[in-house]
Amino acid sequence: MENNHIEKSEYSNIQVFALTFLRILIGWHFLYEGLVKFYAPGGWTAELFLTHSVGPFSFILKALAVNHTVLMIVDNANIWGLIIIGLGLFLGVFAKPFKIMGMALLFLYFVAYPSLAFYKVSVPVEGSYWIVNKNLIEIAALFVLYCFPSSHITGLDRYFRYYRESSKRKLD
Amino acid sequence: MSKFLRRDFLKGLVALPFMGYFALSFKDNILLEQAKKKTDYLKDLGIDHLEALRFKFPKWNSDNTKPIRLGIAGYGWRGPVLMRALGHAHPNWIAENTKDGKYNDELLSFLDQEDLNVEFTAVCDAFSFRAQDALATSLNEVYPGEKKGKRKPIKIFATYKEMIESKEIDAVIISTPDHLHANMATIAAKAGIHVYLEKPMTRTIEEAKALRDVIKSSNIVFQLGHENRQQRSYEVAKELVAKNVLGDISLVETFTNRNSDFGAWIRGIDKRASLQTINWKEFLGDSTYQEFNPDKYFNWQRFNEFGSGVTGSQFSHFYDCVNQVLNLGIPEYVAALGGTYYFKDARDIPDVLNCIFNYPKRGLSLTYDCTLKNSKFRGITFMGTDATMEIENNVNVYKDSESVKYKKIEIDPNKTIFSYFPDPRVDAVSSATALTYIKNGFGKTMIENRIVDTTYLHLKEWIDAIRGHGKPCCDIDRGFEESVTFILANIALDHKKTVSWDAINEKAVVS
Incomplete structure (x- = not known):
């Protein structure tokens, strides 16, 4: 049987479902965030987010908002980053690098506004958080997905893997 | 291969139905979210529907057949x-x-x-x-x-x-x-x-x-x-203030910036002017007799004996605009400094002037700045703890970046949280002074989607009141406040001293 390597999963069916479900949800979230910014009337900008940022790295983030060209690059990188990462996770294509990129992006959001009472945050937030906030949880969820991938079973990565496996077989 | 296709090919595409739904619906949801975000905060502020914009022409039932x-x-x-x-x-x-x-x-x-x-x-x-x-x-x-x-x-x-x-x-x-x-x-x-x-x-x-x-x-x-009392933008502003959109207002700034001879009241002398065509005595009225002077006749605004200074000619407009929004009345203290630095003609009124009108009981200061040598347009600016409001014939409200009340409104402080933009047509050939006049809210306004002349509305109100319908809005009490306020500034300017208003004895006191 040619497809033994693909078929022979170390996950149970329910585990595959759970991992796929989580991957699609996070993909959906990234994609929608990116598209909302893309379609924002008058153009979306991270200017306020950056200029009001707090925490140990805020001086870097604040500096990004000073120069118009730099800010434009940051804005576009963020919008397209969100859209591409979202699509990658949603469809399960090149999922591994996109999970790493997703974690990196979320980490930037996390350090810009650390959930510590020590920092006076002028941007309103719902809920109550101390160190752990939704960004950190989403980072952790992506880390789980990174450790337990599902795109090679329930994503387009399955076909890349299939062709890789089959060509390997031919070479064997 | 066929077995693979039959059993497992579709497994890799499990996300596609979700993606299909997403692709079909996301745009609608974004648009809905955008619309909701905007109306939500206007609703929260209680300014999503303004009474001032629902104003309709008063229709009087009784006849007006008697001219x-x-x-x-x-x-x-x-x-x-x-x-x-x-x-x-x-x-x-x-x-x-x-x-x-x-x-x-x-x-x-x-x-x-x-x-x-x-x-x-x-x-x-x-x-x-x-x-x-x-x-x-x-x-x-x-x-x-x-x-x-x-x-x-x-x-x-x-x-x-x-x-x-x-x-x-x-x-x-x-x-x-x-x-x-x-x-x-x-x-x-x-x-x-x-x-x-x-x-x-x-x-x-x-x-x-x-x-x-x-x-x-x-x-x-x-x-x-003061026909600007008929301008809708001031009614809108009044309602925004009443609904506490601005918070505590600590400073109101008004301006006259002009940079033309016409704006500086140099308006020419009619060539037909002579003692035969001008009743000079009638023009002088109760003032002391002096020789015929056509410059004084046609450009009287430049002379304190006939005009009322920059404050009477210009500030009185802006004062009345602010007074109708805030119901300020007469200030307690007034300071004014200025001089005639640029126009070397016979005038005795200043061409650069700064006045401060102090209202300690209201916790606010009203300022008036004038130069007749720069034409940068500035609308009347109301500065509150939560927002800044600029009025011209438009009204724009910007949130204050430090406002606690508007923390939840995630909007750039450079962008308006509220805007009234009636866009009355402006004559393309209007002069700079005329354009400024229109921009300041004089001239036209918009009622029931019609562009209406404010002077017409102001006169109509007077005519209607004569016929027994309604009351004029700029009555003698408002006029008294207008006159005393700008006259206090003229006294302060003359004496180069602060002037206070003794409200009980109705007297100006030079300190």
């Missing part, structure tokens, strides 16, 4: 504008607004005005050619309403007194130089003739007090000519 006979004193620059608002235009103005036999928008909107049934019966103007212009206006056959044909010619009176005593008029418009205002209005009120007085009301506090007493003891209807 009101009207005379005008002073038919120079402002007089023709006022008479047009009452449906009487000079033939030359009709010609100017007609091209290839077609009426332009300006003329069409004039013809569209409600016929207020005001009979133009009399004029007095010290310059004989201007009186003739008024006569020609009364004979013009193009006017609003259903009536057609020639109207009765007006009578030209040599003096104001003769016009008042003639029994030819029920009401009078006074659009003369400022030094004649108080006396003329007093004479009319004592004779039982209704008064529409151009701004500023008077030139001294004594005149203001005396006129107020005369008007209050008479039965006449008095309206001061």
Whole structure:
């Protein structure tokens, strides 16, 4: 049987479902965030987010908002980053690098506004958080997905893997 | 391969149905979210539906068949504008607004005005050619309403007194130089003739007090000519303030920035001017006699003996705008400094001026800055703890970046959280001064999606009140506040000292 390597999963069916479900949800979230910014009337900008940022790295983030060209690059990188990462996770294509990129992006959001009472945050937030906030949880969820991938079973990565496996077989 | 296809090929595509749904619906949801975000905070602020914008033209039930006979004193620059608002235009103005036999928008909107049934019966103007212009206006056959044909010619009176005593008029418009205002209005009120007085009301506090007493003891209807009281943008601003959109207002800034001879009241001398064509004594009124001076006659705003300074000519407008929004009244303390630095003509009024009007009980300061050598336009700015409001003929509200109340509104402080933009048409050939005038909210406003002349509305309110309907909004009390406030600044400027207002004895106290 040619497809033994693909078929022979170390996950149970329910585990595959759970991992796929989580991957699609996070993909959906990234994609929608990116598209909302893309379609924002008058153009979306991270200017306020950056200029009001707090925490140990805020001086870097604040500096990004000073120069118009730099800010434009940051804005576009963020919008397209969100859209591409979202699509990658949603469809399960090149999922591994996109999970790493997703974690990196979320980490930037996390350090810009650390959930510590020590920092006076002028941007309103719902809920109550101390160190752990939704960004950190989403980072952790992506880390789980990174450790337990599902795109090679329930994503387009399955076909890349299939062709890789089959060509390997031919070479064997 | 076929087995693979049959059993497992679809497994890799499990996300596709979700993606399909996402692709079909995400755009609608984004648009919905955007719309909701905007209305949500306007709703939270209670300003999603403003009463000021639901205003409709008052429709009076009783008839207006009895015409009101009207005379005008002073038919120079402002007089023709006022008479047009009452449906009487000079033939030359009709010609100017007609091209290839077609009426332009300006003329069409004039013809569209409600016929207020005001009979133009009399004029007095010290310059004989201007009186003739008024006569020609009364004979013009193009006017609003259903009536057609020639109207009765007006009578030209040599003096104001003769016009008042003639029994030819029920009401009078006074659009003369400022030094004649108080006396003329007093004479009319004592004779039982209704008064529409151009701004500023008077030139001294004594005149203001005396006129107020005369008007209050008479039965006449008095309206001061601050037509910006009819401008919707100020009503919008008033409602925003009442709904506490701005928070505590600590500072209000007003400005006059002009950079032209016309703006500096250099308006030429009519070549036909002479002692034969100008009744110089009538122009002087009660002032001390002096030799005939055509510059003073035609450019009287530049001379304190006839005009009321930059404050009376300009600040009085802005004061009244702010007063109608905040109901400020008379300030407790006033400081003013300025000088005549650039215009080396005969003027004795400043061309650079800064005034501070202090209201300790209200916790706010009103400022007025004027230069006649720079034309940067600045609207009236109201500064509150939560937001800044700028008024011109538009109203724009910007959240304060440190506002606690608006923390949840994630909007760039450079972008408006509220904007009223009626966009009345602006004449493309208007001069810079005229454009500034329009931008400041004078001229046109928008009611029931129609562009309406504010002067027309202000006069209509006066005419309606004469007929017993409603009350004029710029009555003698508002006029008293207007006059005393700018006069206090003139006193402070003269003395180079702070002036306080003794409200009990109604006196200016120079410290």
